[in-house]
Amino acid sequence: GGRGGATPTGASAADYCGDFFAESGQAMQSCLSLEAIIMRRTDGLLALVAQTPPALLVAFVTELGLQLASAWTYIVLDYMRRGKLGGATMFLDDDIEALKRLSQALMQEARRHISANTQKAGASASGGERSSLTDVSLGDCDDAQRRLDEGLRVAQGLVWKAQSGRTEELARFAGRVFGDNGFGGADTLAAGGGATDSGDRG
Numbered sequence: 001g002g003r004g005g006a007t008p009t010g011a012s013a014a015d016y017c018g019d020f021f022a023e024s025g026q027a028m029q030s031c032l033s034l035e036a037i038i039m040r041r042t043d044g045l046l047a048l049v050a051q052t053p054p055a056l057l058v059a060f061v062t063e064l065g066l067q068l069a070s071a072w073t074y075i076v077l078d079y080m081r082r083g084k085l086g087g088a089t090m091f092l093d094d095d096i097e098a099l100k101r102l103s104q105a106l107m108q109e110a111r112r113h114i115s116a117n118t119q120k121a122g123a124s125a126s127g128g129e130r131s132s133l134t135d136v137s138l139g140d141c142d143d144a145q146r147r148l149d150e151g152l153r154v155a156q157g158l159v160w161k162a163q164s165g166r167t168e169e170l171a172r173f174a175g176r177v178f179g180d181n182g183f184g185g186a187d188t189l190a191a192g193g194g195a196t197d198s199g200d201r202g
Contacts, residue, residue, distance in 0.1 A: 019081040033091040034072055034076040035098035042102060049109040054117045057110045058136055065103040069151045072099065073158055081174035083167050099155065103148045111141050 038091045057164070072095065079085040114136055162170060 002142045004086065021164060028119065033098075034095040035091070036165045038098045038102050039112045042105065042117060045102070045106060046109050048158060049106055051064065052113075055115060055136055056084075058144045061103075061106045062147055065148045067079050068102070069099055069155050070150075076162060077174045077177055080170040083171050084161060085167075085193055089162055092162055096152070096156055096159050100152055103152065107141055107145050110144075110177075111138055114141065114181060147153070 049057065049061060076085070076092070079088060115138065118137075161173065165173065
């Protein structure tokens with residue numbers, strides 16, 4: 001118990017997500033792992049999924065998961081660039097695993113609601129799993145999960161690089177990723193030199 005804190009409702013949803021991102025951004029500064037933040041916030045985030053209109057479920061879960069991974073990646077890269085990752089490296093494996101578990105839990109909740117709405121709409125088994133009311137299917141969840149997995153794969157590569165590289169090397173790598181145009185998320189990281197170049201563990 002105690003994972004989720006206050007459950008967000010209605011108009012407070014955006015504020016709740018904003019608080020989560022802000023708290024995540026402060027995690028390294030206070031040497032508090034992102035895993036601990038996620039444990040406290042998981043129930044609240046699942047409640048947000050439960051309140052999301054069916055037609056928006058998959059898009060919401062996908063963007064939430066990708067933005068969380070992107071925000072966490074930004075923080076790690078920023079610390080790399082400034083040569084201040086230091087002891088926070090010990091948290092990275094647990095953090096990335098927590099992000100994976102959260103994305104799976106959010107998508108599972110989305111699947112549950114889509115299945116329930118499909119049944120309510122009276123979709124026949126032979127007609128597939130798409131609901132005429134929501135136009136969202138479990139297949140859409142599969143596609144979204146693949147997108148999330150790819151974003152997390154890039155973040156995982158960054159963890160390996162952080163654990164295997166020297167401070168100066170990591171600072172140069174992070175500088176290349178940020179470049180002159182700022183940080184654009186996992187796509188920028190993947191194009192900025194390949195987080196797995198020196199950290200591919202198979």
